Amino acid sequence: VDFTADELRLLLTTPSQELIANERWPLPPLDDEAAWAWEVGGRISTVFARDGEPLYALGIGVACPGFVDPIRGVITESRAQQSWDELHVVDSVRRHIDAPTVALDRAQAALRGEMSLGAATGHSDVLYVSVIDDGPSAAILIAGTIVRGAHQRPGLAPPADEDGTVDLEVLAAWIGDAAALLDTAIVILEAPEEQAEALLTAVHEAAAGAGAMAEIVVSELGDRAALFGALDAAAIVSYEGERDE
Secondary structure, three states: OEEOOOEEEEEEEOOOOOEEEEEEEEOOOOOOHHHHHHHHHHHHHHHHOOOOOOOOOOOEEEEEOEEEEOOOOEEEEEOOOHHHOOEEHHHHHHOOOOOOEEEEEHHHHHHHHHHHHOOOOOOOOEEEEEOOOOOOEEEEEEOOEEOOOOOOOOOOOOOOOOOOOOOHHHHHHHHHHHHHHHOOOEEEEEOOHHHHHHHHHHHHHHHHHHOOOOEEEEOOOHHHHHHHHHHHHHHHHHHHHOOOO
16 A cells, blocks of 8 residues: 555555556545545455455555654654644554554655665665655665664655745755765665656765765656555565465
């Protein structure tokens, strides 16, 4: 599961990752947890209500537009809607489907996706930065471990202006300094097509100025990365939901 302020994306596969369903749904305004649980949980349930042999969930991964407390399964600070602060994602999903469920920041989910299928494959030190959908966000991989931070707020990127505009020069300088500080092997950028080339050029210049030695590339998976990362997280927790029947 992957959701933004206005869209829900669902990907259902077998344990061997054979595709069963791949769906996108617009999300209406959801002002509280009850509304979110009804809309999103209901959509998830309908994916399993298919003709033929009944389906059940071994594991569910949810990529969320904000910082997430992975232990509680709660969005601590939403980048999409302020009303989603302290949204209990895992509890809300499990009211509809009782299966092992994990919630994670969309940026961290996207990094997981790039690690399994994209540009981060084979790397253990990565900085992932996105300016898609919910404003600038970042995720960090150090020595093969995704950094969660003391307050679940790692990679706090410079925010967009009030009108939603991202200052690419400011963001590029932040990325260059971070890549130098972390001695990152590769920086992966996700940006709208019309901004990608400008951001890539700005980050190259900023990284060189900061003394960073990182390779700098554009995301191979684009807006699919978070969904693939959520699927990867679901596979990790799925062993808890294995059944014999």
